[in-house]
Amino acid sequence: MPHLRAQGDATQLVVDGKPFLILGGELGNSTASDLDYLRQFWPLFDSLHLNTILAPVSWELIEPVEGRFDFSSVDGLIGQARAHGERLVLLWFGSWKNSMSSYVPAWVKRDQARLPRAELPDGRGIEILSPFSAENRQADARAFAALMAHLREVDARRHTVLMVQVENEVGMIPNARDHSDVANALFAGPVPGALLSYLASHRDSLAPGLRERWESNGALMEGGWERVFGSGAATEELFMAWHFATYVEAVAAAGKRAYPLPMFVNAALIRPGRQPGEYPSAGPLPHLIDVWRAGAPSVDFLAPDIYFPNFVEWARAYARPGDPFFVPETGRNPVATPANALFAIGRLDAMGFSPFAIERYQASDRLAEAYAVLQQLAPLILEHQGDGSMVGVCPPVSLEGVVNDTVQEVRLGDYTLRVAFTDPFGRAPAQGVEGHGALIIQLGPDEYLVAGRGITATFSTPGAIAGIESIREGQYIGGRWVPGRLLNGDESHQGRHLRIPEDSFGIQRVRLYRYH
Numbered sequence: 001m002p003h004l005r006a007q008g009d010a011t012q013l014v015v016d017g018k019p020f021l022i023l024g025g026e027l028g029n030s031t032a033s034d035l036d037y038l039r040q041f042w043p044l045f046d047s048l049h050l051n052t053i054l055a056p057v058s059w060e061l062i063e064p065v066e067g068r069f070d071f072s073s074v075d076g077l078i079g080q081a082r083a084h085g086e087r088l089v090l091l092w093f094g095s096w097k098n099s100m101s102s103y104v105p106a107w108v109k110r111d112q113a114r115l116p117r118a119e120l121p122d123g124r125g126i127e128i129l130s131p132f133s134a135e136n137r138q139a140d141a142r143a144f145a146a147l148m149a150h151l152r153e154v155d156a157r158r159h160t161v162l163m164v165q166v167e168n169e170v171g172m173i174p175n176a177r178d179h180s181d182v183a184n185a186l187f188a189g190p191v192p193g194a195l196l197s198y199l200a201s202h203r204d205s206l207a208p209g210l211r212e213r214w215e216s217n218g219a220l221m222e223g224g225w226e227r228v229f230g231s232g233a234a235t236e237e238l239f240m241a242w243h244f245a246t247y248v249e250a251v252a253a254a255g256k257r258a259y260p261l262p263m264f265v266n267a268a269l270i271r272p273g274r275q276p277g278e279y280p281s282a283g284p285l286p287h288l289i290d291v292w293r294a295g296a297p298s299v300d301f302l303a304p305d306i307y308f309p310n311f312v313e314w315a316r317a318y319a320r321p322g323d324p325f326f327v328p329e330t331g332r333n334p335v336a337t338p339a340n341a342l343f344a345i346g347r348l349d350a351m352g353f354s355p356f357a358i359e360r361y362q363a364s365d366r367l368a369e370a371y372a373v374l375q376q377l378a379p380l381i382l383e384h385q386g387d388g389s390m391v392g393v394c395p396p397v398s399l400e401g402v403v404n405d406t407v408q409e410v411r412l413g414d415y416t417l418r419v420a421f422t423d424p425f426g427r428a429p430a431q432g433v434e435g436h437g438a439l440i441i442q443l444g445p446d447e448y449l450v451a452g453r454g455i456t457a458t459f460s461t462p463g464a465i466a467g468i469e470s471i472r473e474g475q476y477i478g479g480r481w482v483p484g485r486l487l488n489g490d491e492s493h494q495g496r497h498l499r500i501p502e503d504s505f506g507i508q509r510v511r512l513y514r515y516h
């Protein structure tokens with residue numbers, strides 16, 4: 001069965017006994033709800049070199065009547081994926097999808113008395129199921145467990161389905177917390193001991209904001225929420241995060257009992273300066289990572305949906321040492337997204353990458369080129385993950401969209417590589433340097449592979465001058481290096497640098513030597 005395993009500092013997804021790199025794309029929300037509509041896109045997915053589709057499974061479609069399951073939408077999806085040689089990561093649109101509960105079946109929507117919603121301070125309900133209701137939790141867990149049992153039945157041998165995301169972008173809005181009577185009573189009650197024990201036993205690795213709140217209030221091991229963490233919206237958010245996490249835990253655990261595929265949750269990220277309640281609060285955000293870990297141990301990892309331009313910064317917030325790292329959603333930026341894939345996989349050992357609304361891409365997009373390169377390199381990448389012999393570089397972009405084109409230095413083995421994103425001859429790049437980047441692997445003591453676009457690399461080594469012996473461009477076919485042109489003369493600036501032009505992705509291998 002697909003599972004996660006550590007390789008050095010990285011976590012890999014293992015499928016059929018071998019590590020697997022997800023070159024993914026996530027479907028738009030409604031695309032898989034009509035199998036005939038979905039059918040048209042598989043040739044495109046093939047041209048984009050995808051090996052995995054992330055696709056929703058919605059509660060309303062699989063359990064239209066309580067207790068009566070209809071898995072035709074799931075079976076149809078699996079059938080189409082198999083017919084086109086693709087794998088799937090399924091997204092459980094259960095109690096919550098982008099905070100809201102729009103994907104719950106009609107019988108849930110219509111029975112507010114039994115299956116209650118979160119409430120505003122004035123007592124009005126909102127279209128968000130309350131995480132404080134055992135009925136809600138059990139109904140979701142039953143449906144999810146039925147889905148996982150069905151997957152076991154139809155897919156335990158083929159392994160078309162690799163992982164499952166539990167819920168989608170859980171969050172509370174427009175207030176920091178639910179104000180139902182049950183929620184009010186629990187908020188006035190003690191902080192659960194399980195959360196406090198977790199904080200105490202993980203004190204040194206806690207997210208800085210959380211540790212500060214807890215310690216500045218005396219690092220108490222018992223007491224009410226506002227006593228332990230101080231009053232205010234941030235504490236209300238912690239309270240909600242704990243209850244969302246424990247609810248998701250019940251759902252994930254029920255699913256794992258039926259079929260223990262790797263499971264994760266995804267986060268809608270936030271703009272700096274916004275207060276809880278002004279954004280979908282209490283999801284698996286960086287400042288709440290510990291609360292989610294403590295509350296939802298059956299969830300294997302937390303993943304970011306990175307739509308902001310500062311991809312590098314957000315990715316780093318989730319790729320913490322020892323944590324599995326996967327990007328289930330990222331924005332549809334045809335220029336930056338492919339370079340971000342090289343960075344996430346090369347630098348942060350991502351087990352996969354997946355731009356959102358993949359059916360809106362075109363076969364001529366840069367993503368297809370980047371994925372073609374990653375597809376060729378996948379066996380090599382997987383071999384080098386977690387052992388410090390691989391990096392990814394791209395110019396970081398700020399939240400405001402300012403691209404930092406400063407030269408980056410990376411040390412790999414005995415050599416330091418200086419990677420520039422601007423043109424070495426001072427020509428203005430046709431479209432700026434956003435989207436430039438590379439994945440670099442050390443192949444031997446004097447040999448490096450550089451894959452990417454729009455970069456120039458020079459080399460240095462302590463105690464000697466680093467010279468370029470030779471550079472070859474080429475391709476990996478069936479995992480074997482097939483060399484192409486020997487790049488010298490103008491292509492290497494007469495042996496001074498390695499250069500991949502900005503007009504397309506390429507792979508080059510360079511051999512270095514030392515002289516004095």
Ligand code: DGJ
Pocket residue numbers: 029098168169305329356
């Ligand atoms: C993030 C959500 O997780 C997706 O389902 C989708 O709604 C996108 N946002 C839309 O940009």
